[in-house]
Amino acid sequence: MNGTVRNASLLVLAATLLSSPRAHASGGCDPLPFGSFVYSQEPAFGFCPELGAVYRAQIALKDGACPAEFILEMSVLEEGTRGVDPCLDLHSVVDCVKETVLPPRVLTDVEVSDLFSTSTAAWGLIRDEPDPNCEAIDPCVVQVFDWGGIRASDGPCDTARLPLEGVEILTDLLERLRRGPLAAENGDTNGDGARDLSDAVYLLDWLFRGGPRPVGTRSSLCPDCPPEHLVTVQNGDSNGDGARDLSDAVYLLSWLFLAGSEPVPACSCSRP
Numbered sequence: 148m149n150g151t152v153r154n155a156s157l158l159v160l161a162a163t164l165l166s167s168p169r170a171h172a173s174g175g176c177d178p179l180p181f182g183s184f185v186y187s188q189e190p191a192f193g194f195c196p197e198l199g200a201v202y203r204a205q206i207a208l209k210d211g212a213c214p215a216e217f218i219l220e221m222s223v224l225e226e227g228t229r230g231v232d233p234c235l236d237l238h239s240v241v242d243c244v245k246e247t248v249l250p251p252r253v254l255t256d257v258e259v260s261d262l263f264s265t266s267t268a269a270w271g272l273i274r275d276e277p278d279p280n281c282e283a284i285d286p287c288v289v290q291v292f293d294w295g296g297i298r299a300s301d302g303p304c305d306t307a308r309l310p311l312e313g314v315e316i317l318t319d320l321l322e323r324l325r326r327g328p329l330a331a332e333n334g335d336t337n338g339d340g341a342r343d344l345s346d347a348v349y350l351l352d353w354l355f356r357g358g359p360r361p362v363g364t365r366s367s368l369c370p371d372c373p374p375e376h377l378v379t380v381q382n383g384d385s386n387g388d389g390a391r392d393l394s395d396a397v398y399l400l401s402w403l404f405l406a407g408s409e410p411v412p413a414c415s416c417s418r419p
């Protein structure tokens with residue numbers, strides 16, 4: 148197949164992908180394991196020393212989306228730097244909290260899977276027993292963990308409690324969601340760890356239909372390269388020309404299906 152015919156056929160393929168319903172990317176509307184996830188700790192009860200940050204997160208199924216889309220809304224509260232006030236002081240805590248509100252975004256399929264398995268693990272740790280220390284305010288106890296409509300706790304004195312181990316599981320998950328998915332290779336635009344047709348669809352969806360932008364790439368890919376020699380490209384810039392456009396989707400498809408060149412590395416070192 149000569150180059151002209153090959154590129155024309157790839158453009159036809161790209162146009163076909165664009166004209167297909169978005170459900171194409173994930174294969175339809177399968178039954179879902181859960182519809183919402185709410186996790187919240189209140190800094191008014193102080194910071195758990197083992198955690199260092201407090202998360203408020205709500206993940207909810209977007210109405211009518213097919214395939215299902217989960218929207219993450221999150222804010223992270225960390226101790227500020229006001230003097231040496233201990234933020235565990237109930238009366239001063241509000242003054243020394245720094246809140247970062249993240250813009251809402253759609254979770255990737257991999258993140259949803261991670262959310263489900265991690266929530267299940269945490270759920271298994273719920274202690275359904277009265278708390279003998281309920282008069283003490285314990286910042287290491289989750290305040291609200293509402294998963295699929297099942298409420299684990301309304302407060303530190305509720306009868307269902309999540310021990311610190313479970314809180315750590317959930318905060319590790321939320322920290323991963325806070326950072327967002329990261330790809331190890333250029334072209335893994337949806338960040339699921341593989342480069343395949345779904346990444347071309349994902350890129351086209353972002354370029355032309357307002358879908359989510361390609362995930363970033365891991366910053367540790369070129370650990371030994373001095374910054375002045377570091378050459379990086381944005382994830383999805385398959386041909387490495389500095390722009391992300393239709394030609395990159397074609398380039399990726401060409402590599403996947405027509406033995407074209409592999410997408411340029413996400414980072415390389417120009418050092419001789």
Ligand SMILES: [Ca+2]
Binds near residue numbers: 336340
């Ligand atoms: Ca991928």
Ligand SMILES: [Ca+2]
Binds near residue numbers: 383388389391
């Ligand atoms: Ca490009």
